Amino acid sequence: MPVSVPLFPLFADLKDRRVLVVGGGPVAERKTEALLHAGARPRVGAPDLTPRLRAWHGEGRIDWIPGHFDAHWLAGAWLVVAATDDTAVNRAVATAAEARHVFANVVDDGELSSFHVPAIVERGPLQIAISSGGGAPMLARHLRRQLETLLDDSWASLANLFTRQRQRIRQRFPQPGERRRFFEALLAGPLPRLFRQQLHAQAEQHFQAMLDERAAATHAGSVAVVGAGPGDAGLLTLNALRAMNEADVILHDRLVSEDVLRLGRRDATYIEVGKSATGHSTRQDDIHALMLEHARKGKRVVRLKGGDPFVFGRGGEELEFLRAHGIPYEVVPGITAAVACAAYAGIPLTHRDHAQAVRLVTAHCKDSFDTLDWHALAQERQTLAVYMGVAGLEGLRDRLVAHGRAPSTPFALVENGSRRDQRVVTGTLADLPEIARSHQVRSPALLILGEVAALAGTLHWFGAPPVDAAVPTQSRNLPAPTLQAA
Template sequence: MKLYPLFADVSGLPVLVVGGGSVALRKAKALLDAGADVWVGAPRFEPEVVAWIEAGKVQGRHGEFEPAWLDGMWLVIAATDDRALNASIAAQAKERRTFANVVDDAALSQFHVPAVVDRAPLTVAISTAGAAPAIGRRIREQLERVLDHSLGALVALAQQHRARIVGRFPDTAARRGFYDWLHDGPVLSLLRQAKPGQAGQALQEALEDERPPGSKGSVALVGAGPGHPGLLTLQALRELQQADVILYDQLVSPEVLAMARRDAECIDVGKRCGGRQVAQEHTHRLMLAHAREGRRVVRLKGGDPFVFGRGGEELAYLRRHGVDCDVVPGITAAVACAAFAGIPLTHRDHAQSLCLLTAHGKDAADTLGDQVSGHPRQTLAIYMGVEKLEALATELISRGRDAATPCAIIENGTLPRQRVMVATLATLTSQARRHALKTPALLIIGEVAAFARQHAWYGELVDDAGHEVGTVPVEMEAV
C-alpha cells in the first residue's frame, strides 16, 4: 500500500471518535491537541471522557452507533472492539466522502495516524502504511534521540522572521545558506541555553548585516559518561554528530567515539598515568584555534566535564577569549560504576550522605578531611585512587573508620571487561595487588559497598578471599 503523506489542519473542524475506551481516549486527546471540534460516541465512556463531556471539552453521543453521527464530520476514527462495526463505520464514511481511520486495521482505513516526533511547530511523522506499526515506533524512538528539543523554538523563530528572511535573501541558494547558518550557528545554541531573547537578537543582527552570515565557531564541553555507549546522553550524541573537530580524553571509549560524525577530525588529548602527557594549555590552544576557524568543536571528556574533569578551567578560558561555549553533562563514574556493581551510593539504613573525592595529587591523604573520613554512615567514592590504596586505607583507619568497613573497587566500570572486587579497609591493598587491579578504577568505601556481593549484575565479581563468585555475560549496546 502506498500512501500520500499529508498534514491536516483540523482546527475548529468537527471530527468523530466512535468508542469510549482507552484507545478512543488517546485518539480524542490527540485531536483535541490539534484544535479539532471533537465528538465522541459510545454506549459507555472512560471516566476521563465523561469529565471532558461534562466540562464541554468534547461533544458526547451516548448510545449505539448511528449513521447520522457522521453527518458534517471531516474525519472519523473507529476505535471500538467490534471489527464488524468498525468496518461498517468505515464503509458509511466512505460513502459520505469522509476520511475514516480504523484502529489497528490498515485495510479498512482511508487515512493512517503515524508515529510522531513532536518538536512543535516542527512535526516528524513516520508511517509503515499499516504494515508494521511497531517498527514505525522504533524508528520514532531513534529520531527522538537525535532531534534536538530546541528545534521547535528554532522553527518558530524562523517563522516569525520569514518575511524578512525572504526579503533579505531573494535568491533561493542564498536563502538556503542562511537557514543552514540558522541551524548550525549561534542561534540554535542560544535556544539550547534557554536564551530566546539573545537568539532573536542574533538572528536580527544577521539580517541587518550587509555581509552574508558565516558560521561562527563554538565549543561544547561534553561528558561522554563512563564508557558504555548506552549511557551517552541524547544531547551528547547530537553534539558528536554535528562536530567538525573532537578533542577527546583517554577515558572516552572507542564505542562512544565511533558514534561521532564520520568526517569529524578526532584529536587525542588524553593524559596517561606514567605515559604520554598533553599539557592542559595545549588543549586550550587547540580549542581556541579550531573555534576561531569557524568550526564546531566538541571537547569530549570521560564522565562529567565538571567532576574532576577540568571543565571549569576550560569554560573560563574560552569565555575569556570570547568563544561561544556550552556544557553537556555526562553520567559521572561514581554514579554509573556503582549502579553497574549493584551498589546504592545512598541507603536509608546505611548511608545518608555521599562524598566524591579524587586521590590524584602529591599526597593522597590530602584529599581526606576530618569532616568526611570518620563518618560511618557516609559513602566515599574516590576517583583515581588505585595507586594510593595503602595510604588511603591507613589514613581512613587512623581517622576513625573501622578496619572492617566494606570496600569495592570497580575496574573498567560499565565496559565489557568490568571487574568488581569486594574487600574491607584492612584487606583492600593486599587483595587489589592479588588481582592486579589497574586504572581506570573507582574505589567505593562504606557499608553500601557490601551490596556488590549479592547484587553485582554486570561483568566479573571476586570476593575478598580471591575467589571468582560470578561472571555476567554482557553485550555492549550502542544508543
C-alpha cells in the same frame, strides 16, 4: 561468511552495466526487476523464463542466455546473482565468480555470497539499506516495515529538492561545515512540514529565503564541553549526541570509550587529548590552545570528557579560559563515574540503613593526601567514591584507619565500570591494597568504600559477579603499585 565479520556498506552505480542473473523463476524475476530499477543491463541465463521475464526479453530490456550455467556467462559482468533452486548450480556460480573476482549474491545463502542485497526503504533518491550480514534477513525486513511507517513521502520531496539545488548550495557554502549547518537549519525549520502539507511552492520559497539569509550570515566558532559518561554509550544524553553529531572537531579524553566515539560525526576531526599518571599526557594549556585555535576558525568544537566535565574533569578551568577569550560555549553534563559505576555494580551510594551521605574524592598524588580532611572522610554511615582509581591505596587505607574508620569496612573496586569488560572486586579496608595488587586491578577503576559496598554481592546485575577477594599471605608486604589514575 561468519556472522561476526561486518559487511562493508556500498551503494553500486549499475547504470548501463551488465549484471548476470542465473535462474529463470520467480526469484530471478524479482532480482531482475530490482536491477532494471537501478538502470542495469541484466543478462538472464536459464533453460526457461517466467512469462514476465520473457516479456522483458521481447521488449529488449534484458538479454537471455538459454541453457544451463557455464562459467563463460560471467564475461563482462560486474555482478552475478544466483537465483536457482539447485544448490549445486548456485555453488558453481559462486565458485566461478570468485575465480574471476566478480561479486556474487547467492539467494538465501549468506556463506556463498560475496555481496548481500539489503532490505531497502526508498523515498525518491533517498535510500535506506538494512542488512543483517545475511544472518537474520527476517529481522532486516521487520525493521524495514517499521521504517516504512515512520518515513512519509515528504522525505522524497526533500531529497529531490536538495538534489536539484546541490550545485547552488555548494557554490553558496563551499566549506563542508557551512553546508552542514545550512542543512541543519533547514531541517529544523518549517521546510519538512511544508512538504508534508503538500505546499511545494511555499517550501521552495522558504528554501530560497534560507539560502540567501544563511549565505549572508557569518558563523562564529563555539565549544561544547560534553560529558561522555563512564563508557557505556547508552548513558550518553540526547544533548551529548546532538553536540557530537554537529561537531567539526572532537577533542576527547583517552578514556572515552570507542563505543561512544563511534556515535560522533564520522567526518569530524578527532584529537586525543588524554592525561595519564604514567604515560604521555596532553598539557591543559595545550588543550586550551586547541579549543581556541579551532573555535577561531569558525569550527564547532566538542571537548569530550569521560564522566561529567564538572566532577574532577577541569571543566571549570576550560570555561574560564573560553570566557576570557570571548569564545561562546555550552556545557552538556554527563553521568559521573561514581553514579554509573556504583549502579552497574549494584551498589546504592546511599541507603537508609547504611549511608546517609556520599563524598566524591580524588587524590592523584601522595602530596594531595595532605589536603584532605581525613577525620571527616573516616566517619561512618557514609560512602566514599574515590576517583583516584587504584593509585595510592595503601596510603588511603592507612590514613582512614588511623582516623577511626573500621578496618572491616567493606569496599568495591569497579574496573571498567559500565563497559563490556567490567570487573568488580570486593573486600574489606584492611586488605584493600593487597587485594588490588593480587587481582591486578587497573585503570579506569573507581573505589567505593562504605557499608553499601557489601551489597554488591547480592544486588549485582551487570556483567560477571563480583569477586569476593581473599588475600594471599605472601602479597601483604609488597609495595603498593603505581598505576594510571582513573
